[in-house]
Amino acid sequence: MSATKLDVIFGDIEDELANALNKFPTWPTDPIHAKAVLGEEVGELEQAILECVYEPHKSTKADVRAEAIQVAAMAVRFLISLDDYKYYPSENHKQTF
Numbered sequence: 001m002s003a004t005k006l007d008v009i010f011g012d013i014e015d016e017l018a019n020a021l022n023k024f025p026t027w028p029t030d031p032i033h034a035k036a037v038l039g040e041e042v043g044e045l046e047q048a049i050l051e052c053v054y055e056p057h058k059s060t061k062a063d064v065r066a067e068a069i070q071v072a073a074m075a076v077r078f079l080i081s082l083d084d085y086k087y088y089p090s091e092n093h094k095q096t097f
Helices: 003-023 031-054 061-080
Strands: none
Touching: 003 061, 031 061
16 A cells, blocks of 8 residues: 555545544543444444445445545544543443333
8 A cells, every 4th residue: 555545544534533523522431432433433334335235326435435434533533532531330220121
């Protein structure tokens, strides 16, 4: 992979990160919810890939790439907050039915 291709990819990740921070300036304080945000983006990437493979009229390689860039941007957001996460277990409640 050429440095130019990497430059483009990292530039796109940086642009997506800036867009995400502008649209959603806050981020979860606990790592479980932060990972859920990342996981949601991974799910969208998976859907784009599946559609590109099995329903190509619904998704393209460009869609897959766009979702992969979003995953990378959310992974960066996750990493940025590593020192700020509160690693406490949540409260539990007894379920009844």
